Amino acid sequence: MTAESGIRYRDYSVPYLVDETLREGIERTAFPISVDAKVALLKSMAAAGLRDFVVGCGPEEPLVWDRLHQAREAHELPADTRATFIILLNCWETAFAYFQSRQQHRQWIADTVFSFGMITYRQGEREFERAIEAFRSIGAVRFKASVLNNFRQGVSEQRYGEICRQIDWAASLGVEIIRINDSVGSLQPHVTQWLCSKLVKDYPRLVFCLHAHNDNGLALANTMQAIHSGFQMVEGALAGFGNRSGIAPLEQVVKLCKTNNISLGSCELDLDKLIDAAHQCEDAFLQVPSVYRPVSGKLETLxxxxxxxxxxxxxxxxxxxxxxxxxxxxxxxxxxxxxxxxxxxxxxxxxxxxxxxxxxxxxxxxxxxxxxxxxxxxxxxxxxxxxxxxxxTYTPRQLAQYAERWIVRGHAAHG
Structure with missing residues (x-):
């Protein structure tokens, strides 16, 4: 491993790689994507060597989660394929009800990482504790917590202290994976290096990942700086799909890691197949191709x-x-x-x-x-x-008008 000023830049391993295409990409696209289309993408990504997938979020029913495990048991996906499901605390009861109805698949639940977001929501009412306890009651054992941040003013000692408070809180509840969320995409790489190095030093027993948004075009740089600084997990999405300007483009991370002899994830990754899967994502999401996008642009090598x-x-x-x-x-x-x-x-x-x-x-x-x-x-x-x-594209105005008509009809039907 080559290191400069305590930072490693090549010849090392990052054991965990998580694909968020089926969450961030689906959340970003303005069109409803069928479960069959999502499963087809899942199979293409698995064929390229990806194994850990975020397959749902918040209030949506875990239909892709169901299909992932069904496909795994039918040997249509590798046996080591794993799922993460994101639970937002402002709607966790809905997600819990969905999984509670699937208790006959307790092993599937035990295998799943339940990733909690918005953990400070109603913290005075112990909402996070209640959610963790509820999911444990149906067999969940693997937990991840997301620490949301607005880094537009950098990372002050006060901000770092608040990050640590949330980490300590999550760890006390049995959470072993911490996601540091650059929620508005404002981290700069030199700040990322300082923050990630300090967290790894202060919490050597926890697994960290950086969820890097690309609002300022720095998601890839920040993701690489995070693992150079000791973070043990990468999160990203094919073609960088995600809210606003997206998140770290996974195929670009993979190419950089291959170039620098950085082993990533649990399986050998086929970059050509990842690129093909990124093109498949554009088609599934009904997106105009970014033809000169680095690594996976359809004309990038022209x-x-x-x-x-x-x-x-x-x-x-x-x-x-x-x-x-x-x-x-x-x-x-x-x-x-x-x-x-x-x-x-x-x-x-x-x-x-x-x-x-x-x-x-x-x-x-x-x-x-x-x-x-x-x-x-x-x-x-x-x-x-x-x-x-x-x-x-559906708009908030259309949502309000739709709900209004539904409510008015309901009132009329009841006199």
Missing amino acids: SNYGVLNIPDFLETQDEKSYFVNYVGLHPQTVRQALRHYSTAGLNVATMADADLWPIVESLKVEMRASMKDIESHYRRVMGGVMDFYRAS
Whole structure:
């Protein structure tokens, strides 16, 4: 393990890897996703080597939780596939009722990590204690707690003290995994390093993870800094799906870990299959593809051809395909294309720049002329996409109107 100033940067292991795509991604998308679609994603992710999945949250019925265990028993998922279910304290009784009705599957419940969020909700009434006790009564034994934070002003000693108070509280109730939630995505990596290193030192017996939101584009950096600083668990979602700007993109974390010889999770991870699963998520969530997204963008490996291609100049040997654009046109680009793709047996080596500049200028004229139609086509396509989203998304106003009609009809029916 290589360490600098007490921080490890490569050659180490992170034993726990938790995928949140089926919670954060589903929570973010504006469209209802079928259970069958969720299970199909689950199987694709498991085929890529993921094993621990958050499969539901709060008030939703644990139908994917059911299907995960059914598929595991039918050998459609690996035997070591595990589930986490998030329990929000402001609606925990509903979740409890769902799981209480499934007590015939006590082993499934015992295998599940119940992750409690909003743990300070009604703390004066001991709501957290009541929820833990209730879930224990139906066979739950594995617990996780999320400490919510607004880090926009950094981490003061007072803020750190409050984090520790909540950790001590959770640990006293038998919670063994603590999630530090960058709830509004405002952590910066140097603060993350200080915070995570201190927590690992102060609580050596607990397992920590950082739930890093991407509001400022730092979720990946903060996630990596957390494990470099000693956190033992990674949470993320494929393609970074999640509320607002999303959370740490799991395939990007995996690539960085592979590059730096960091073992992640309990199984060998197939990055190509993770990327395929990320594309499957975009389709299932009815999302416009982020075509140049790092690692899993569908055109991410499409590279500028010719004189502008710095990675080729550096002989990186990366897998890529190419496009030609206006700014990269040059006689040397034409010469390179002819050398690679000409079938006319041309002697490219003898061609002077003066002979090739007319080809460059002619193609530039053609490209400029084509832009009007290309731009028009783009605006039609995007106009249709935005109309689709606007027409297909439920709004709070619609919710109020729907509830109002239901209540008025109920009053009318009762005189």
